[in-house]
Amino acid sequence: MMDWTDRHCRYLHRLMSRNTLLYTEMVTSPALVRGGALHLLKYHPSEHPVALQLGGSDPVELAEASSIGAEACYDEINLNVGCPSDRVQSGTFGAVLMKQPDLVAQCCAKMMEASPVEVTVKCRIGVDDQDPETVLPDFLERVSAVGVTRFSVHARKAWLQGLSPKENRDIPPLDYDLVYRMKERFPHLHLSINGGIQTLQEAQDHLARGLDGVMIGRAAYHNPLDVLGDADRLIYKDDHSISGDVVVHRMLPYIQSHLDEGGKLAQVTRHMLGLFAGKPGARMWRRVLSEGAHRPEAGTALVLEALSHVTDNQQAAGE
Numbered sequence: 001m002m003d004w005t006d007r008h009c010r011y012l013h014r015l016m017s018r019n020t021l022l023y024t025e026m027v028t029s030p031a032l033v034r035g036g037a038l039h040l041l042k043y044h045p046s047e048h049p050v051a052l053q054l055g056g057s058d059p060v061e062l063a064e065a066s067s068i069g070a071e072a073c074y075d076e077i078n079l080n081v082g083c084p085s086d087r088v089q090s091g092t093f094g095a096v097l098m099k100q101p102d103l104v105a106q107c108c109a110k111m112m113e114a115s116p117v118e119v120t121v122k123c124r125i126g127v128d129d130q131d132p133e134t135v136l137p138d139f140l141e142r143v144s145a146v147g148v149t150r151f152s153v154h155a156r157k158a159w160l161q162g163l164s165p166k167e168n169r170d171i172p173p174l175d176y177d178l179v180y181r182m183k184e185r186f187p188h189l190h191l192s193i194n195g196g197i198q199t200l201q202e203a204q205d206h207l208a209r210g211l212d213g214v215m216i217g218r219a220a221y222h223n224p225l226d227v228l229g230d231a232d233r234l235i236y237k238d239d240h241s242i243s244g245d246v247v248v249h250r251m252l253p254y255i256q257s258h259l260d261e262g263g264k265l266a267q268v269t270r271h272m273l274g275l276f277a278g279k280p281g282a283r284m285w286r287r288v289l290s291e292g293a294h295r296p297e298a299g300t301a302l303v304l305e306a307l308s309h310v311t312d313n314q315q316a317a318g319e
């Protein structure tokens with residue numbers, strides 16, 4: 001997610017779940033190939049498995065970007081066919097490509113030729129006045145014909161005129177049933193569902209309906225402990241769990257090395273604000289970090305100070 005799932009965010013999220021697949025922010029292929037965005041490829045080895053998401057519509061450029069991503073040892077290269085932002089529309093990237101499935105297929109074919117790493121696609125169910133009942137199966141048919149077998153489907157249309165990117169994540173209605181029907185129609189494809197999923201219980205319900213995966217965006221970011229922190233146990237049957245205060249303590253050396261390299265505290269802690277969402281002390285945790293982390297002298301002591309508000313509250317509540 002652009003501006004959210006940067007490497008600091010992913011490092012944090014990986015501490016909470018060792019099995020979930022994490023995604024980078026979308027990086028456009030021109031930015032990678034023509035230079036300037038190579039720093040966006042940087043990640044910590046602990047982040048695996050991690051997918052690099054690319055945006056673009058030029059098969060040759062996307063192929064080159066995929067090869068760069070594979071060389072950087074990403075575990076998957078994902079093509080964005082879902083982003084509705086204006087900037088992206090103007091470059092013929094993202095959701096507008098739902099109107100050009102043959103071009104998407106061509107892009108994927110070139111990407112697969114160039115990359116030893118699996119190429120996957122994230123798409124919508126359609127855009128504007130398209131009929132998802134015909135557009136989505138046609139899209140899956142044409143793109144899978146070149147060998148793509150994994151798709152994540154954001155189960156709502158993008159309306160490219162008149163809605164902001166944010167509104168396009170909430171206003172077009174969700175149609176989960178269509179995605180279930182796609183799984184029945186294309187049983188050989190690995191289909192993940194995305195859009196509006198808030199809890200792991202909902203994720204489990206989608207898996208019980210036969211889907212192969214569930215992609216959770218905003219809920220995982222805003223409430224990482226409840227989503228990622230229980231995912232290993234509940235979804236992957238892996239006996240791994242971690243408490244919020246242990247996560248914070250594990251972040252401290254990472255934060256310190258970021259500061260030692262000249263980074264700012266807030267660049268990391270902004271992703272940690274939701275760590276105690278809904279728990280006693282959460283408000284003070286957020287407040288201390290959001291008010292203090294921008295100060296030039298701010299360091300790990302501020303994080304410990306913020307944490308003390310949570311632990312004091314836990315002790316008072318007898319936890």
Ligand SMILES: Cc1cc2nc3c(=O)[nH]c(=O)nc-3n(C[C@H](O)[C@H](O)[C@H](O)COP(=O)(O)O)c2cc1C
Pocket residue numbers: 001002003004025026053080082083122154169194195196197215216217218219
């Ligand atoms: C701040 C933000 C940035 C996003 N950036 C991307 C992106 O770079 N690539 C992408 O495929 N989707 C992006 N999305 C969309 C999410 O991946 C997801 O499809 C959408 O939020 C619906 O899922 P959710 O309800 O679980 O959040 C972004 C969403 C948000 C809130």
